[in-house]
Amino acid sequence: GAGVSQSPSNKVTEKGKDVELRCDPISGHTALYWYRQSLGQGLEFLIYFQGNSAPDKSGLPSDRFSAERTGGSVSTLTIQRTQQEDSAVYLCASTLLAGGTDTQYFGPGTRLTVL
Amino acid sequence: QKEVEQNSGPLSVPEGAIASLNCTYSDRGSQSFFWYRQYSGKSPELIMSIYSNGDKEDGRFTAQLNKASQYVSLLIRDSQPSDSATYLCAVNTNAGKSTFGDGTTLTVKP
Numbered sequence: 001g002a003g004v005s006q007s008p009s010n011k012v013t014e015k016g017k018d019v020e021l022r023c024d025p026i027s028g029h030t031a032l033y034w035y036r037q038s039l040g041q042g043l044e045f046l047i048y049f050q051g052n053s054a055p056d057k058s059g060l061p062s063d064r065f066s067a068e069r070t071g072g073s074v075s076t077l078t079i080q081r082t083q084q085e086d087s088a089v090y091l092c093a094s095t096l097l098a099g100g101t102d103t104q105y106f107g108p109g110t111r112l113t114v115l
Numbered sequence: 116q117k118e119v120e121q122n123s124g125p126l127s128v129p130e131g132a133i134a135s136l137n138c139t140y141s142d143r144g145s146q147s148f149f150w151y152r153q154y155s156g157k158s159p160e161l162i163m164s165i166y167s168n169g170d171k172e173d174g175r176f177t178a179q180l181n182k183a184s185q186y187v188s189l190l191i192r193d194s195q196p197s198d199s200a201t202y203l204c205a206v207n208t209n210a211g212k213s214t215f216g217d218g219t220t221l222t223v224k225p
Contacts, residue, residue: 031211041218042121044215056212058212091158099211100147100207101207103161106160
């Protein structure tokens, strides 16, 4: 079956512009995570959507970052007024079950470069 | 102190040897523990999950968990060059939040 997909695969933008990154999770998966990975670093948790519960936004680094999950499926991560330090690979993952006990299936990521 | 700490590496072992990867975590409320493998330029993929104290074996891989010591490890037996990758330790609370370590880069030399 289809895995997690993300678009675009690459995004180059100028400092100060807004960007939207999209994640399509595996159909039927309950939970969805967004992470950021800088070169040579681990995954930095950004936000977690779990079914109909309020999302855990504790990892968002500033109020320039926001995310939505519409209809319990597709998610969009929006970064406003991008800065050079926002350059990273943004990874999305989904799990069948909520509650943190299940395997995360990762998308291929979006590589964001802010000039 | 980071919430999840791993040996920074790099770790280099000869082919056929045992590779030992270690991870400690700070949140005693953590319930679920995972090891993911990430090849260069690729996304992470699950190697092992472990939820209770003790050992869990799957083929050449063994995960060990000690909640009292807040320690989880991954042993890779008969290491192969194809095992060369970065190994990420992930620790989840029962609320679902997932925290990853920075990873240990393993190189298996033929």
